[in-house]
Amino acid sequence: DAKIRTNDRVHFVDAALSAQYQEQLLLESEMQLALAEQQIEIFYQPQVDGATHHMTSVEALCRWNNPRLGYIPPDVFIAIAEKTGGIHALGDYVLSQACSEIHCLNRSLQQPLMLSVNISPVQLMQPDFVERIAQIVTQSQLPAELLTLEVTENVLIDDTDKVRQTLNELKALKLHISLDDFGTGFSSLRYINSLPIDEIKIDRAFINDMLQNPHSMNVTRTIIAMGQFNQMKVVAEGVETDEQQAWLTEMGCQLLQGYFFSRPVPLDKLKPMLTLKQTTHST
Ligand code: C2E
Ligand code: MG
Ligand code: MG
Ligand code: MG
Numbered sequence: 557d558a559k560i561r562t563n564d565r566v567h568f569v570d571a572a573l574s575a576q577y578q579e580q581l582l583l584e585s586e587m588q589l590a591l592a593e594q595q596i597e598i599f600y601q602p603q604v605d606g607a608t609h610h611m612t613s614v615e616a617l618c619r620w621n622n623p624r625l626g627y628i629p630p631d632v633f634i635a636i637a638e639k640t641g642g643i644h645a646l647g648d649y650v651l652s653q654a655c656s657e658i659h660c661l662n663r664s665l666q667q668p669l670m671l672s673v674n675i676s677p678v679q680l681m682q683p684d685f686v687e688r689i690a691q692i693v694t695q696s697q698l699p700a701e702l703l704t705l706e707v708t709e710n711v712l713i714d715d716t717d718k719v720r721q722t723l724n725e726l727k728a729l730k731l732h733i734s735l736d737d738f739g740t741g742f743s744s745l746r747y748i749n750s751l752p753i754d755e756i757k758i759d760r761a762f763i764n765d766m767l768q769n770p771h772s773m774n775v776t777r778t779i780i781a782m783g784q785f786n787q788m789k790v791v792a793e794g795v796e797t798d799e800q801q802a803w804l805t806e807m808g809c810q811l812l813q814g815y816f817f818s819r820p821v822p823l824d825k826l827k828p829m830l831t832l833k834q835t836t837h838s839t
Contacts, residue, residue: 599820613670616654655696677711704732709741760794
């Protein structure tokens, strides 16, 4: 009868929630091994100059190759790492590995590549964040002026004075600061213009539909103009078509990133895309 059916349904929902919870706990514990077992891989996605289409920079994007489930996207496991505190070791690892690899790669290039690394708000709010960054960058030997840290707009809401101080300390180390996924979150122009921001990245949602949606086109145009007024670099992310890149270049967007140019790739796939130094084989 009805009463029993209701109970059954409640029981069924409980079981589903509990399975989901079990899976969550399992992922959290597997995450603790991921670094030690070298399951975290770093891919690099090129950023190109809109005018010349030369690769000027790469963004490090990490992937978790989970032995049970295969590749798990960062949107899923970064959130877990933030919750468990594993984000600090993970963030240090990604920064250290990416800086070393790009520094090493630069030795064979005519023009050094710049590197962008994503930073979680949880990392940024850590009291020793700046010292950790400084130490990792020094150890990697990558010149600090080649490194850009990407933070999302949302970090600016939390504690503006603390964030301002942290960003100023990072600038004093000669690092660059980029605002990722720009236009989707909290975008008070007053804050943005008063913080030491070098670059803004237009969220790919706007790029994705700007040719169909006049609102997205307006947002894109406005962000590009804002960047120009404030001497900030502007990057369009998620550029997938020739038409999009042509419009963005026409509108004066300096830097482009997206599948149209390249997907994120492992280091060995990045090398063939670059102009190597002419070497004289004397050894
Ligand atoms: P994000 O920093 O905004 O990175 C851009 C995302 O868009 C990447 O997803 C990239 O693969 C994807 N993408 C690039 N071009 C295109 C395109 O043309 N079309 C489409 N549909 N997508 C494109 P991914 O690699 O899955 O990373 C997702 C997010 O995870 C990143 O967003 C970033 O917020 C975070 N993340 C990745 N690596 C790290 C890391 O090492 N540390 C931290 N804290 N977060 C990271
Ligand atoms: Mg990013
Ligand atoms: Mg982004
Ligand atoms: Mg994102």
